Amino acid sequence: MENRRKAAKAFTPLSHPAPYQTVVVGGGISGLLAAWDLQEAGFKVTIYDASASWGGCVGRHEVAGVVLDSGAESFATRNTAVSELAAELGLGDKVVEPNPAGAWVWLPDGPVPLPRTGVLGIPSDLGAPEVRQALGASGVLRAALDAKMPVNIGTTEATMSVADLVRARMGKRVLERLVAPVVAGVHSASAELLDVDVVAPGLRAGIRDHGSLAAAVAAQRDRGLGSKPGAAVGGLVGGMHTLVDALVEKLQEAGVSMHLGHKVKAIYRGDIDDAPTPTYDGGEPSPWIVEWEHGTTHGYLAAKLLVMATDGPMAVKLLAPEMPELLPFTPAPGPDIRLVTLVVDVPELDSAPRGTGVLVAPSVETITAKALTHSTAKWHWLADSTGPGTHVVRLSYGRAGTKPADAVRLTANTPTESDLIATALADATTMLGVEVSEADLLGADVVRWQGALPFAAVGHHEKIAHVHSLANDVPGLVLTGAWMTGNGLAAVVSGTRRQIRAVVDASKRL
Ligand SMILES: Cc1cc2nc3c(=O)[nH]c(=O)nc-3n(C[C@H](O)[C@H](O)[C@H](O)COP(=O)(O)OP(=O)(O)OC[C@H]3O[C@@H](n4cnc5c(N)ncnc54)[C@H](O)[C@@H]3O)c2cc1C
Missing domain, CATH: 3.50.50.60 (FAD/NAD(P)-binding domain)
Known part of the structure; x- marks a missing residue:
C-alpha cells in the first residue's frame, strides 16, 4: 500500500x-x-x-414459492425510528404487530409460556401466571426484592452485563429461565457477555426514574408501537x-x-x-x-x-x-448463524401450539436449535398468503459465549444442508409437539449468516x-x-x- x-x-x-x-x-x-x-x-x-x-442482513429468499425474510423479520418498538422510516417510504399502512399469542420458552424441565410483558425476557409483572409458572414461588419471591432494593443497585457501575444486572436485581432464576433463552435467541450471545446499555438502552436509567427494574421494563413496554402500548416488536406486511x-x-x-x-x-x-x-x-x-x-x-x-x-x-x-x-x-466478528426455513403442509399447526415460537434455554441438551419462529402463527399476513394447513417455520442455530450442544455439534462437524434440514425437522417436532417430517416438506432453505450478528x-x-x-x-x-x-x-x-x-x-x- x-x-x-x-x-x-x-x-x-x-x-x-x-x-x-x-x-x-x-x-x-x-x-x-x-x-x-x-x-x-x-x-x-x-x-x-x-x-x-x-x-x-435484511435479505429475502423464496421457499416453496413463498417470498420470505432471510434475515431480520421484525423490529424493536422501543423507539419509533423504523415505523417512521416505513411511513416516509410509503409503507406506513404496512406496519403491523405480531400475533399477541406470544412465544414459549423451553426450559430443562419442559416448555412454558414466555411472560408477554418483558424486555429481553425481564418480566415487568411478577404477578402474571406465566411468570409464576416459569420461576416457581421462590423465584417470584426473589424477583420481587427488586422493588424493595435501592435504585443504585445495578445503576452506578460504569458498565455491566445483562446477566449481572438481572442477577443483582431479580436473581438467578429470572436470569437462567427467562433472560438467557431470550437473549440467546435475539442476540445469539450469552447474557454474561452482553453490555446491557447497548442491548437495552435506557433500561438502567429507567430503574432510577421508576424505582425498580420491573417498573423500568413496564415503562419501556408502554411506549410500544408508536402510540399503541404493548408490542415489543413490529413487522411489515410482506416482510422486512x-x-x-x-x-x-x-x-x-x-x-x-x-x-x-x-x-x-x-x-x-x-x-x-x-x-x-x-x-x-x-x-x-x-x-x-x-x-x-x-x-x-x-x-x-x-x-x-x-x-x-x-x-x-x-x-x-x-x-x-x-x-x-x-x-x-x-x-x-459475530457468531456463525444458520437459519433453516421449512415450509410444511401440517394442518395440526393451524392451532399454533407454541404461539409465535419457542426460545430454548442454553442448558437444554435435547434440542439443538436456539430458537424457532412459527412465522405463519406470528404474522397474520403470511398465514393469509400461504392458506390454512401450510406453515412456515424458521429455526436458528449458533450462539456465542455459551457451550451449548448446538455450537459444538454444528460448528465442529460442518453439517451439510441436508443434515441441518434433518436436525430442524427433529427440533420442530419436539418444540411444536406435532410430527413434522420430511414427507410434509413443501420446501426448505438454509441461509448462513457468517459473522453478521456482532454482539456488544x-x-x-x-x-x-x-x-x-x-x-x-x-x-x-x-x-x-x-x-x-x-x-x-x-x-x-x-x-x-x-x-x-x-x-x-x-x-x-x-
Ligand atoms: C439472521 C439475522 C436475523 C436478524 N433478525 C433481526 C430482527 O428480526 N430484527 C432486528 O431488528 N434485527 C435483526 N437482525 C439484525 C439486523 O438485521 C442488523 O443489525 C442490521 O440489518 C445491520 O445492518 P447494517 O447495514 O449495519 O449491516 P449489514 O446488513 O451487515 O450490511 C453491510 C453490507 O456491507 C457490505 N459489504 C461488506 N464488505 C464490503 C466491501 N468490502 N465492499 C462493499 N460492500 C461490503 C455487505 O455485503 C452488506 O450488504 C438480524 C440479523 C441477522 C444476521
Missing part, C-alpha cells in the same frame, strides 16, 4: 458547500439509509455493495425486506449511482501513483479514493465524504492502512465512543452500521440517521 501512495498529504476539511461527492461503502440498511438521507440533503451519492443484492425494496426504489428514482457486486478492496487518503488520480466535482484533490473490484475489472472513485457502512471487521481492515489507530478497536460485549459502549472520537478527528469520514450503532434495526436506523443528520447540519454551517 505504502508504495502505491504518492503522499499522505493532509487534506482540506469539509469546507465547500454541498453537493459533495460522497461514497457509501456497504449497501445494508445503514448504507442505503445514509445514501437516502444524504441525497435528500443534496449530496451526490455513489454506493457500492460487495454482494449480489441490497439490504445486507420490503423496506429495502422501497429504499432502493427511491434511491434509483433519485439518480443515486448504485453498484452491486462491487467489493471495495482499498481506501486511500491523498493521491495514488499507479492510477490516474480521480478527482471529484470541480477537479479538486480528493480527500478519499475508493478502489473497487467487480469480477475481473477494478476502478477508483474520488469522494469528499466517505461513509463506511460495512460490518466492523471489514471497516477497520479497509481503513487501517490510513488509520492504524483503529486497529486496537477491531470488533470480534461489556465495555462496547466505551470502545465505540472512542472509535467515534477517532473518526471525528478525520474530516469527511462517517463510520456507521450495526457495530457502531448497536445491533438490530431500531438501533441501526436511529443511529445512522443521527450520524448523517450531524454531517448535513455541519455542511450547512459552512
Whole structure:
C-alpha cells in the first residue's frame, strides 16, 4: 500500500458547500439509509455493495414459492425510528404487530409460556401466571426484592452485563429461565457477555426514574408501537425486506449511482501513483479514493465524504492502512448463524401450539436449535398468503459465549444442508409437539449468516465512543452500521440517521 501512495498529504476539511461527492461503502440498511438521507440533503451519492443484492442482513429468499425474510423479520418498538422510516417510504399502512399469542420458552424441565410483558425476557409483572409458572414461588419471591432494593443497585457501575444486572436485581432464576433463552435467541450471545446499555438502552436509567427494574421494563413496554402500548416488536406486511425494496426504489428514482457486486478492496487518503488520480466535482484533490473490484475489472472513485457502512471487521481492515489507530478497536466478528426455513403442509399447526415460537434455554441438551419462529402463527399476513394447513417455520442455530450442544455439534462437524434440514425437522417436532417430517416438506432453505450478528460485549459502549472520537478527528469520514450503532434495526436506523443528520447540519454551517 505504502508504495502505491504518492503522499499522505493532509487534506482540506469539509469546507465547500454541498453537493459533495460522497461514497457509501456497504449497501445494508445503514448504507442505503445514509445514501437516502444524504441525497435528500443534496449530496451526490455513489454506493457500492460487495454482494449480489441490497439490504445486507435484511435479505429475502423464496421457499416453496413463498417470498420470505432471510434475515431480520421484525423490529424493536422501543423507539419509533423504523415505523417512521416505513411511513416516509410509503409503507406506513404496512406496519403491523405480531400475533399477541406470544412465544414459549423451553426450559430443562419442559416448555412454558414466555411472560408477554418483558424486555429481553425481564418480566415487568411478577404477578402474571406465566411468570409464576416459569420461576416457581421462590423465584417470584426473589424477583420481587427488586422493588424493595435501592435504585443504585445495578445503576452506578460504569458498565455491566445483562446477566449481572438481572442477577443483582431479580436473581438467578429470572436470569437462567427467562433472560438467557431470550437473549440467546435475539442476540445469539450469552447474557454474561452482553453490555446491557447497548442491548437495552435506557433500561438502567429507567430503574432510577421508576424505582425498580420491573417498573423500568413496564415503562419501556408502554411506549410500544408508536402510540399503541404493548408490542415489543413490529413487522411489515410482506416482510422486512420490503423496506429495502422501497429504499432502493427511491434511491434509483433519485439518480443515486448504485453498484452491486462491487467489493471495495482499498481506501486511500491523498493521491495514488499507479492510477490516474480521480478527482471529484470541480477537479479538486480528493480527500478519499475508493478502489473497487467487480469480477475481473477494478476502478477508483474520488469522494469528499466517505461513509463506511460495512460490518466492523471489514471497516477497520479497509481503513487501517490510513488509520492504524483503529486497529486496537477491531470488533470480534459475530457468531456463525444458520437459519433453516421449512415450509410444511401440517394442518395440526393451524392451532399454533407454541404461539409465535419457542426460545430454548442454553442448558437444554435435547434440542439443538436456539430458537424457532412459527412465522405463519406470528404474522397474520403470511398465514393469509400461504392458506390454512401450510406453515412456515424458521429455526436458528449458533450462539456465542455459551457451550451449548448446538455450537459444538454444528460448528465442529460442518453439517451439510441436508443434515441441518434433518436436525430442524427433529427440533420442530419436539418444540411444536406435532410430527413434522420430511414427507410434509413443501420446501426448505438454509441461509448462513457468517459473522453478521456482532454482539456488544461489556465495555462496547466505551470502545465505540472512542472509535467515534477517532473518526471525528478525520474530516469527511462517517463510520456507521450495526457495530457502531448497536445491533438490530431500531438501533441501526436511529443511529445512522443521527450520524448523517450531524454531517448535513455541519455542511450547512459552512
Ligand atoms: C439472521 C439475522 C436475523 C436478524 N433478525 C433481526 C430482527 O428480526 N430484527 C432486528 O431488528 N434485527 C435483526 N437482525 C439484525 C439486523 O438485521 C442488523 O443489525 C442490521 O440489518 C445491520 O445492518 P447494517 O447495514 O449495519 O449491516 P449489514 O446488513 O451487515 O450490511 C453491510 C453490507 O456491507 C457490505 N459489504 C461488506 N464488505 C464490503 C466491501 N468490502 N465492499 C462493499 N460492500 C461490503 C455487505 O455485503 C452488506 O450488504 C438480524 C440479523 C441477522 C444476521
